[in-house]
Amino acid sequence: MGLDDIEGLEVEEIARKIESMEIRGAAEIARAGAYALKKIGEDFENEDMTDLLEELETCKVRLLSTRPTAVSLENGLRYVMHGVRKADDIEQLKEMISDNYSDFIDNSIRAKSKIAEYGGRRISDDDMVLTHCNSSMALAAIKYAWNNGKNISVIATESRPKKQGYITVEELSKEGIPVTLIVDSAVRAKIKKVDKVYVGADTIASNGAVINKIGTSQVALCADEARVPLTVCAETYKFSRKSTFGELVPIEERDPSEIVDPKKFPGVNISNPVFDATPSEYIDSIITEKGVISPEGAYRIIEEMIR
Amino acid sequence: MGLDDIEGLEVEEIARKIESMEIRGAAEIARAGAYALKKIGEDFENEDMTDLLEELETCKVRLLSTRPTAVSLENGLRYVMHGVRKADDIEQLKEMISDNYSDFIDNSIRAKSKIAEYGGRRISDDDMVLTHCNSSMALAAIKYAWNNGKNISVIATESRPKKQGYITVEELSKEGIPVTLIVDSAVRAKIKKVDKVYVGADTIASNGAVINKIGTSQVALCADEARVPLTVCAETYKFSRKSTFGELVPIEERDPSEIVDPKKFPGVNISNPVFDATPSEYIDSIITEKGVISPEGAYRIIEEMIR
Amino acid sequence: MGLDDIEGLEVEEIARKIESMEIRGAAEIARAGAYALKKIGEDFENEDMTDLLEELETCKVRLLSTRPTAVSLENGLRYVMHGVRKADDIEQLKEMISDNYSDFIDNSIRAKSKIAEYGGRRISDDDMVLTHCNSSMALAAIKYAWNNGKNISVIATESRPKKQGYITVEELSKEGIPVTLIVDSAVRAKIKKVDKVYVGADTIASNGAVINKIGTSQVALCADEARVPLTVCAETYKFSRKSTFGELVPIEERDPSEIVDPKKFPGVNISNPVFDATPSEYIDSIITEKGVISPEGAYRIIEEMIR
Amino acid sequence: MGLDDIEGLEVEEIARKIESMEIRGAAEIARAGAYALKKIGEDFENEDMTDLLEELETCKVRLLSTRPTAVSLENGLRYVMHGVRKADDIEQLKEMISDNYSDFIDNSIRAKSKIAEYGGRRISDDDMVLTHCNSSMALAAIKYAWNNGKNISVIATESRPKKQGYITVEELSKEGIPVTLIVDSAVRAKIKKVDKVYVGADTIASNGAVINKIGTSQVALCADEARVPLTVCAETYKFSRKSTFGELVPIEERDPSEIVDPKKFPGVNISNPVFDATPSEYIDSIITEKGVISPEGAYRIIEEMIR
């Protein structure tokens, strides 16, 4: 669900769509959150600047509560709020919010296009690429390679429990890219013939660990064992400032019913972690809009954010 | 589906039930195949020994065609047929088949009980055991430990595409054993807290590689990375004679529709390998009815079969 | 032995206490050395600025000779001496020394508190943490976690030959933290149940290698084998500028009698290396007062020092 | 403490000396236990064969209780008792016990000499050998190499808590072999210059795992990391029959006071495991009196015992 689809929605509607995963994907969530703040600015009719700031703050808290671990959302909201408390009057405040929003969206779009380009170049003719879940950044890179005449093929995992792999195979197949669907368990059986693994990221920690959809670290381990390089495609706003100050990225547990109806299995515990952490040693490169880096270079990216 | 359920079925019915996986599990298939041969002996009314031998041979070929890679089936059929061509007359032939059948079933049952005992002893109090798919041997060992008063808990993978993990959690939960269901992708996220991995085997090759349900080798890799020992529970009739003579164990591809309805994904290739191979270096021990061995000792077990 | 205990001591007394390891620990040594320079400034009665500079230099050389490999000491002394040769007169010189000293101590104390906070956050509820030797930084992080209500426990190694592990267990036990003492050889036997390893550092090289108490690299290897992340807690003044220019960190050999009375073992060679080097690949994160970094980011920290 | 020293001791005296570790070392314990049975036979004055058998049994139970995990002791006692229940009369019974005892001692001595020879041959001129604890088998091999003119040197670990390394350095130094003592923590710092590691074994499991003095697995890990082959020297009576049937080798915890006086550390837990398990993947070869084998061949050795 992209920006077009949320045009006109109220904050609470956006918040609920994020919670229900109608709006999903780190970039989409960040953009939707940013939009919600902008909309508050646009819709605000009162002249009291303090009121607006308060409403923005309330909105921010509500949005952050939807996916408390989503670094991109937090970074997006911070981007829109950047410097607004220094506004001289409500007009300037509204303008700043609107400008910040536009900048964020522009940067976000430009970032995607840069990542597609940098990531796409690193895919060679005849490469077989494996991808996990449904990362718009990773797919953008894959499509870039295909659209630049490279004869590639893709293996996509099902990605239980939400089966985002089905979206991935449809999306790639629509472009004409040869794609094969496998269950998550078949990665090691297939990886020997794979040339590269491309995945996205939810959050990147300052020590280079990448938090992404459950199963990513398992794919990474299989790739490492077979000497297949793994590339993470992620905008810099997925890098976590807080991780620099020791905050561990919490791993969300979502509802068991995403896996199976718990009522059918009385007495059985069902655990549904959404993400896992891939250590830097299994990652060949992270592709950001600033260029291709080592995962161990993550601190350098965050350092610039903090300054 | 055990022996009781197939009592009275004809060869062709048994063959079809194996093909459709109503009869599944290496031990169950072997026993069912053995039963089919015995039934032919019992039902045969003609007095011509050559005819009976021919019918047995036809039956054997039909049964082998159901799961051409199932070593246990082949070993079971060979067991029943052992020496029968040397029978003096049709009565002796029938008797030999019946006796061989009984021996095979007895051995098979005794093997399971021995494996439960040896494997169960190696599970310690307070252990958390992870298992993949639905192996009657691995579960027998886990239950033995539980029934001997050890306070254990189990993590079971869903095991896509057929989701045999649902049977596993029901089976263990019925015994009162605390059990948690996870998706296949969550193994690496959970393995650090796991003390032991117990799985079954479809086939064991003479170089110690274990062929088992797709995903087993991925679980094994995760376990190895986290220094969690992996134990394979398998009767000796799962050891492959042919692998000694260079036959590679072929990896069956089953119908894509087991994963998803291919019609919904036109243009998308779907690959559904049923098994994968776990190399000996990721296996701590194989538990057979003859005792606990290193996977590298597989040749020794087969050597005795061949002699 | 902290700053309070050395209040009023003369340079030579401080030097000897460092040599005898009465004053020990990288931070303590650095502070004591800085104090010695400050004291010279305070006590100097002559009006000749050149004389004072000379005396400071002599003192610096004497102090550096006590532990020639201690990077923190060198960095501490350089900090106090920073810019002092540009003083206009002796009053300004004395003031600069005094101010630099205060700054260094303040920074050092603030660094410890930041590291405690960042490091403490990364310890989770119910974690079992293993620590080696007696690092004030690592223990500060552990205590921070405990004091913030996390229910943790600690395993501490004896740390032969000087058995600083005894100090560690006393220190933690006094805080009420459940702690278990083991011999250095038992690390691999215990590490499977450990969630995190926290150690300090004597020196950090520009390629990310960490020089610390003998045995640290062995602990790190055991942790790596069992997928237990190892965290190094170290102020930035432990990062070695010289390593950037190719200087190898020399590994001190201390007196054999620290291990055993050599006279009782005539003809036996006794080797007593004080430190070892842990390569970056076995280190998950380094926690400095600037934040959490990858060990491979060490050059970035030093780069800022050099500029 | 060898056989000469226990000549004439009563069963209970021997049992206590094993408990207190005056008699220590797997071979020494086994021989002492065997001797105790023999002595009962010799000293028995009554004519009632059943009484003697009962007394032997009582003695066996008492001896096994001293070190319940010592495989060599169990194997030694079984050797002496082999077949004795089939004796026709008390004279024959006494003779059998005496003969079995002599055979066991002869075999044990011959085994040591074979192991010294096979193990010694595998040490090359100019090799530096590292050894842990005080294994009579490993030292016999080292001395064999030295006595055959090879110019070797040895590094010996202290082996906390009991510091058996002191006995090792004295023993080797007495032979004139250049030997260096280090603390247990310094193994990784020294291993790069080491050519081979030689250790003994307490118990060898059927999957090739070697249970030996705490720290052995840590030494093995360091050796593996640096591509230094590790050799285990062990008589076949250290191979555990029971491990074949799933019995885990329990790891004894000995008294904390072996490490430090617990009263001095109130509130501190002290854990003192005596052994650890080295997995087969870190072992290059096991040298037995039957020859040099892979650890994975352990089952083959036990298989012959069982038959």
Add this chain to the structure above:
Amino acid sequence: MGLDDIEGLEVEEIARKIESMEIRGAAEIARAGAYALKKIGEDFENEDMTDLLEELETCKVRLLSTRPTAVSLENGLRYVMHGVRKADDIEQLKEMISDNYSDFIDNSIRAKSKIAEYGGRRISDDDMVLTHCNSSMALAAIKYAWNNGKNISVIATESRPKKQGYITVEELSKEGIPVTLIVDSAVRAKIKKVDKVYVGADTIASNGAVINKIGTSQVALCADEARVPLTVCAETYKFSRKSTFGELVPIEERDPSEIVDPKKFPGVNISNPVFDATPSEYIDSIITEKGVISPEGAYRIIEEMIR
């Protein structure tokens, strides 16, 4: 140089051809040595049995001196001499030698054909196989696969210094098998696309280590890193009895001039080791005429020789 080419040669001529490597390859050397003994028997004209035995012994010593580390030669000579000292008279002695010789040649030929078959079966359609040096056993397996309709291709290393890779590419190319020549340094660059590595062996030790042409262990390491299984093809007479008794397989250093004319490089040391040792952990399977085994099963093969 095969048996046909040496027909009629005298012992000394054969010995020299082995020394000069005109006769090379473990099987060829063994056969030539066996032939030399047979020829002595045939040519012997005297009637004195003791004289003949002595001459045979002298011949054996001379032959063993040509390649003191060639296990196959030693095993071949022992085979021919087996039991001959028990001959009743010179006629019987001559007959035994002749019969033993024929048996050895027959076994050797049958072994090759079995290994070709077992090894060939394990090569799959579309496999790319990498081979090092020029092993007749490995090539036999590759040709078997090709001749059984499998569409394979081969990468062959140059194999400096003697460049036996040139013979390999000619031999395979003559069969029509697509083959690519690379320098030894390019193995890691090519291995990712390789499906299997097939090599021969000079000697196999009882702990599963394989001694083969210099560079084999490097190829094995590259294969292991990229999860490409390595198969060793070797007749059982390449397994070393002596290694069971602790004899290390010595690594021959051949003349530096095989690499380069030393006179052109005065003052430069040139080292030319002929073999290296590949540890069992890098070997997937060893294919012998008895079947496919784990390298760790080597002791089992030798055990049967020794009995």
Add this chain to the structure above:
Amino acid sequence: MGLDDIEGLEVEEIARKIESMEIRGAAEIARAGAYALKKIGEDFENEDMTDLLEELETCKVRLLSTRPTAVSLENGLRYVMHGVRKADDIEQLKEMISDNYSDFIDNSIRAKSKIAEYGGRRISDDDMVLTHCNSSMALAAIKYAWNNGKNISVIATESRPKKQGYITVEELSKEGIPVTLIVDSAVRAKIKKVDKVYVGADTIASNGAVINKIGTSQVALCADEARVPLTVCAETYKFSRKSTFGELVPIEERDPSEIVDPKKFPGVNISNPVFDATPSEYIDSIITEKGVISPEGAYRIIEEMIR
């Protein structure tokens, strides 16, 4: 072939000498290319600034075509052309070219001397250093250590196909440094006794991968397996800007005849890749003129270039 040898040559002559590898080595190529541009400036007689700029551009294109993958060449040419388009007139343009050239050469020479110093310091007394191919940077560091009185020795690989190892052994032997020549295949057999590996680099990518002479990654793998640290010596102008933007470093295939005369092997494919890529995980440190860094710090070096 250094700068002295190309003094006075025309652009086309220089271009051809680079193509034929008469001028070889990353630093030499860069300097020669820079010289060619400078010469054009000097020789230009026309007064039209646009003409000169065009000629420079043409020359640049021609030079880049000689070794399209040589990063140092590209960086050298960019250095000379830096800012020249902003020249006010032709005189200033010529001066800028001349000045830029001089700066580049000075920096290049200073870089070599710094690298020699930093790299040389990290070689210890009694070290045995292994080097591959013929890297002027690596050899400069080795000679620095020797000339500073360190008693070292060197192992040099032959480096097929061009055998640059012969140049290396002559160069080192001339200095009196003890040096041993081995074939490329013997690295693993020798590496255990090696203390450090020093190599050069052709290109360093932003993720820390080092592209260097074929075989380097194989040497690196052997070193890693045996815990021998590998050091790369490279000026910062070998770091690839383009890699930051996703450009893969292409691996040149040179003429098969460098390996062997293809006519002698009709039907045989010959593959002659010139470089391979060593991943950052096998590299301990990269030594640049800016200091010693982790390979993962490569992006930081390039980041400064890009700004």
